Amino acid sequence: xxxxxxxxxxxxxxxxxxxxxxxxxxxxxxxxxxxxxxxxxxxxxxxxxxxxxxxxxxxxxxxxxxxxxxxxxxxxxxxxxxxxxxxxxxxxxxxxxxxxxxxxxxxxxxxxxxxxxxxxxxxxxxxxxxxxxxxxxxxxxxxxxxxxxxxxxxxxxxxxxxxxxxxxxxxxxxxxxxxxxxxxxxxxxxxxxxxxxxxxxxxxxxxxxxxxxxxxxxxxxxxxxxxxxxxxxxxxxxxxxxx
Numbered sequence: 001x002x003x004x005x006x007x008x009x010x011x012x013x014x015x016x017x018x019x020x021x022x023x024x025x026x027x028x029x030x031x032x033x034x035x036x037x038x039x040x041x042x043x044x045x046x047x048x049x050x051x052x053x054x055x056x057x058x059x060x061x062x063x064x065x066x067x068x069x070x071x072x073x074x075x076x077x078x079x080x081x082x083x084x085x086x087x088x089x090x091x092x093x094x095x096x097x098x099x100x101x102x103x104x105x106x107x108x109x110x111x112x113x114x115x116x117x118x119x120x121x122x123x124x125x126x127x128x129x130x131x132x133x134x135x136x137x138x139x140x141x142x143x144x145x146x147x148x149x150x151x152x153x154x155x156x157x158x159x160x161x162x163x164x165x166x167x168x169x170x171x172x173x174x175x176x177x178x179x180x181x182x183x184x185x186x187x188x189x190x191x192x193x194x195x196x197x198x199x200x201x202x203x204x205x206x207x208x209x210x211x212x213x214x215x216x217x218x219x220x221x222x223x224x225x226x227x228x229x230x231x232x233x234x235x236x237x238x239x240x241x242x243x
Contacts, residue, residue, distance in 0.1 A: 006079040013057060015235035018064050019090045021083060022055045031220070031234065032117050032199065033058035035189065036163045037065070038233045038240040039115075039201045044068040046112035051102045051150050052076075056084035056095060058115060063093040065237050071095040074105050102149050114150035115161045118143060143168065143175040151179035154206045161203040161242070169200055173212070176204040183208030185242045188217035203242040215242065 007024040013034060022029050037058045042048055045068045050059050053073025063069045073095060075081040081099040088095035098105050119142060143164070151160050160181045164172050169186065176184055181204030188197035197217065218240065220230045232238040 006083065008083060013061055014064055014237045017237060018057075018060045019087065020055065020057055020060060021087055021090070022057075023080075023083070029055065029057045032163045034061050034234055035199075035201060035218075035240065036115055036117055036161060037061035038238065039161050039163075039187065039203060039242050040113050041159060041239070041243055042066045042069055042113050046070070047072070047109065049107055049111040049114040049150060049153060050074065051114070051116035051146050052118060053084055053097060054080055056087045056097070058117065059084075059095050060087060060091055060093055061237070062115075063091070063095065065239065069094065072107050072111070073097045074102050074107070075099060076101045102146060105149075107153055109153065110155050111153050111158060112155060113159045113161070114154055116146055116150060117163045118146045143171050144178055147172075147175035147179040147181065151181050151206055154181075156207050158206045159203055159242075160206070161201065163199060163201050166197045166200050169202070172200075172202050176202065179204075181206050181208065183210035183213075185213045185215055187215040187240065187242060190217055190219045192221050193219050201240065201242065 008021045009024050010021050012018060013020045040062055042062060044066055048071045050073045053059060053075045056073060059071040059073050063071060073084055075084060075097060078099055081097050084097045162172055173184055184202060184204045187201040189199040190197050218229060219227050226234060233240060
C-alpha cells in the first residue's frame with residue numbers, strides 16, 4: 001500500500017480490533033500509544049485532542065474502547081497526517097487530523113481530554129531517519145510547550161495525559177504544573193518485575209490542586225510474553241485507572 005509517497009505496511013492493534021497501517025521505514029508504533037490511550041478516562045461522546053498524532057494509533061485505540069468518541073489529532077508531517085486520516089476511515093472512527101505544528105495550530109472548541117507521546121530525547125545519537133528523529137527528539141522546553149498548547153482548550157477538570165521517559169519525569173511534572181494541570185498521577189511502566197521503569201504515564205487535571213500520587217504501576221513482560229495485566233490492556237483494550 002502507498003500513501004502520500006510513503007510506503008506503508010498494514011497491521012492491527014488491540015488484538016486485531018483496530019486496523020493500523022504505518023510506515024515501512026522510520027518511526028514505528030510501539031507499546032506507548034496503546035498504553036497512552038488506555039490511560040485516558042474518556043466517556044462516550046467526549047472530545048479528545050492529541051498532539052503529535054503520527055499515524056493515529058493512540059486515538060484509534062481510544063475510539064475502539066470508547067463509543068462515540070470525537071477525536072482531533074495534530075500532526076506536522078503531511079504524509080503521516082494523510083496516513084492517520086486513512087486509518088481513521090478504515091476503522092470508521094470520528095477523527096479529524098489537523099496538519100501543522102502544535103505551536104501554531106488552534107483547534108476549535110473545548111476538549112474533555114488531551115494526550116500526547118511527546119518527543120523527549122535530548123541527548124544521544126541522532127537517527128538518520130527524519131520521521132523517527134522528529135518523533136523522538138525534543139529541544140529544551142518542548143515538554144512545557146506541548147503541555148501548554150494541549151491544556152489551553154481543555155475544560156475545567158479536563159485531563160492531560162502524557163507518556164514519557166522516567167528520566168524526563170521532573171520536566172514533565174513541571175510542564176503540567178506550568179500548564180495549570182495539577183493533581184498529577186504517575187503510573188510507572190516496569191519492563192519486568194524488579195527492573196527500573198523506563199517509561200511512565202503521567203496525568204494531570206486542569207485546575208487540579210491535589211498532591212502528586214504515585215500509582216502502583218504496570219509490569220509489562222513476564223518470562224513467556226506479556227503479563228496478564230498488560231495483556232488485558234494491550235490486546236483486550238482494558239483501561240488503565242489513573243484517577
